[in-house]
Amino acid sequence: MILIVSNKEDIHPTPVIEHFETMGVPFFRLNTETLLSDYEFEWLSNPYCGDDFHLKNLHTGLEVFGHDINSVWERRPLVPSELRSVNCKEVNEHNLKEAHGFLSFLLYYLGDRYCLGHHLYDRSSASKMLQLKLARQLGMNIPDTCFANNKAAVREFSNNYDIVCLKSIDNDNIWFEEEMQEHVLYTQAVKSNELLALPDEAFFQTVTYLQNYIPKAYELRITVVGTETFPCRIDSQEMEAGCGKIDWRQGLDKGLHHSKCHVPKAVSDFCTTFLKRLNLNFGCFDFIVTPENDYVFLECNPNGQWLWIEQETGLPISKCIADTLIIHDKKQHK
Structure with missing residues (x-):
């Protein structure tokens, strides 16, 4: 049963x-x-x-x-x-x-x-720190990353880059009760000097999650079921800023193009090994593919969404889950 x-x-x-x-x-x-x-x-x-x-x-x-x-x-x-x-x-x-x-x-x-x-492993495996550490151990490219609640640490990190990506850690929306409106916190690409111009309070009142901005040729969403991998190419760079170019989620209702694709065996092997090391049998991986054709791991959602991928591309993910x-x-x- x-x-x-x-x-x-x-x-x-x-x-x-x-x-x-x-x-x-x-x-x-x-x-x-x-x-x-x-x-x-x-x-x-x-x-x-x-x-x-x-x-x-x-x-x-x-x-x-x-x-x-x-x-x-x-x-x-x-x-x-x-x-x-x-x-x-x-x-x-x-x-x-x-x-x-x-x-x-x-x-x-x-x-x-x-x-x-998995009730035991999904939550712990969602740790961004744990994921980046494991990806590095497995030889995969990852972005330089900083988590901090002080401006000095953010300054030291950001001074190395002209542009950084500002991301949410675990809560990607804010509900404003008075306006009865939800504000979604998409990934933002910001100039380092503009970020550092913000007052100290903007940093010690929260946790800032930063990564260096990495140019993209396109992005990948790889759904893994057991040992089967289903890679989907997401052509986010065809979109305008604010419509999916930086965070492809903003382009889902704006004609963002998805397609089946192939990835090197080393990438698919990385995904299955990554899940095995975390005691998982399912995961949705996000990658950047650079103009130089380098693969850069961003994150893995241990219980991510996949149905829209199946609907857009015909990849038989639901059948694989059932089987x-x-x-x-x-x-x-x-």
């Missing part, structure tokens, strides 16, 4: 589920924000049956036992947030926090099954 751990709004499981249904493969989808409202469950341990758990969807009647689960796809679960009946605010918050704790413990418990996305989960589910049955 394959367990999909996701949320109601995520469309990425849809094409994978279609493959399961076509092949008659049993699966159970757990939308974690409705853990208390849409599901009935228990986890038991005793001398007679050992330890096991049971999940039942109250709306569909579908159910699964833990001992039947051999493959897990942890696809961006959310914190439990819905209740079947409400109490006072404090009790509601307590109940949802308890549900979140149970969910985390359950996913840790399932960590010995084959996993695409990989099925193969490892069958292996465990033998």
